[in-house]
Amino acid sequence: MKTPARVAATPQSKVSAKKPKSATSESRLAMVRRARRINRELAEIYPYAHPELDFRNPFELLVATVLSAQTTDLRVNQTTPALFAAYPTPEDMAAAAPEDLEELIRPTGFFRAKSRSLLGLSQALRDNFGGEVPGRIEDLVTLPGVGRKTANVVLGNAFGVPGITVDTHFGRLVRRWKLTEQEDPEKVEAEICAIFPKSEWTMLSHRVVFHGRRICHARKPACGACPIAPLCPAYGEGETDPEKAKKLLKYEKGGQPGQRLSPPPDYPGLPAPPLGGAVAAP
Numbered sequence: 001m002k003t004p005a006r007v008a009a010t011p012q013s014k015v016s017a018k019k020p021k022s023a024t025s026e027s028r029l030a031m032v033r034r035a036r037r038i039n040r041e042l043a044e045i046y047p048y049a050h051p052e053l054d055f056r057n058p059f060e061l062l063v064a065t066v067l068s069a070q071t072t073d074l075r076v077n078q079t080t081p082a083l084f085a086a087y088p089t090p091e092d093m094a095a096a097a098p099e100d101l102e103e104l105i106r107p108t109g110f111f112r113a114k115s116r117s118l119l120g121l122s123q124a125l126r127d128n129f130g131g132e133v134p135g136r137i138e139d140l141v142t143l144p145g146v147g148r149k150t151a152n153v154v155l156g157n158a159f160g161v162p163g164i165t166v167d168t169h170f171g172r173l174v175r176r177w178k179l180t181e182q183e184d185p186e187k188v189e190a191e192i193c194a195i196f197p198k199s200e201w202t203m204l205s206h207r208v209v210f211h212g213r214r215i216c217h218a219r220k221p222a223c224g225a226c227p228i229a230p231l232c233p234a235y236g237e238g239e240t241d242p243e244k245a246k247k248l249l250k251y252e253k254g255g256q257p258g259q260r261l262s263p264p265p266d267y268p269g270l271p272a273p274p275l276g277g278a279v280a281a282p
Contacts, residue, residue, distance in 0.1 A: 026178070034231055035179050035195050041228045042207035048266045049206035051157045052259040053077060058133035058158035059125070060084055062143075063093075065150045066117050067108045074259040078275035079107045081261070090125035090133075093118060107275065117145025135159040148186060156202035164189045165205040169212030176216065176234040214253040222248040 026034070042049075052073040055061035060080065067076045083104045087093035093101070102115045121143040125131055133154065134140055140151035152163030164170075166185040174180050180191040196204055215222045221238030224245030229235045239245040251258050252269025261272050 046210045071108045090122040093122035094126045120144030162201040169209045
């Protein structure tokens with residue numbers, strides 16, 4: 001395994017000083033080859049890519065994913081320890097008083113709507129699935145507050161069933177890379193699934209999201225510090241000066257804490273602090 005210092009560093013030798021060629025006249029075959037090379041490069045850059053929600057079982061991942069709407073994974077991870085201590089099972093959460101549940105999840109925002117979803121999905125798990133999270137997308141999407149994105153997160157990371165998770169980061173990057181022009185998440189999912197082998201779908205999702213959160217930001221991408229710049233038709237939309245771009249890097253790439261309070265052992269950065277807590281020492 002690479003040392004944290006080497007993993008956190010951006011391999012500047014791969015950064016192009018010139019804007020890559022436009023993808024407007026690129027053939028389908030050339031685009032697929034470029035897309036798969038991007039995936040291979042991202043696998044080298046983020047060998048430790050993982051779901052950035054803390055969870056210990058499928059139910060916790062399902063709940064955390066529902067809570068992650070319109071907020072950061074960090075805020076969810078800071079909120080769920082108390083939530084799961086109070087309601088460790090679907091049966092426990094299904095019996096919760098709405099006002100108590102709302103208070104526990106208030107830091108994640110939209111807590112009333114999220115509370116209704118959590119109560120509804122917990123009751124459905126209790127009544128229709130024997131208190132167990134189902135391992136089929138057809139069943140998961142019947143749960144209140146659960147769509148294809150949430151279902152794919154749970155299937156890919158709790159059950160090992162490959163899936164593409166199209167969140168805002170994923171959609172932004174694949175459009176920026178000219179792998180699709182679709183805006184609808186389900187259409188994006190279908191087009192990207194057709195480009196990559198099924199075995200890559202879950203890890204591709206993690207790698208792309210990691211890159212979007214750390215380097216390829218929405219408003220000011222760090223183009224000058226991006227290792228896959230030579231493969232990107234959008235190179236130049238962000239800061240191209242390497243030193244200035246380096247200052248835009250986030251999380252472990254920028255020497256900052258990550259989003260998980262309990263990251264995997266191979267994560268090279270610092271764990272996130274608990275709610276109201278201090279950053280752990282390196």
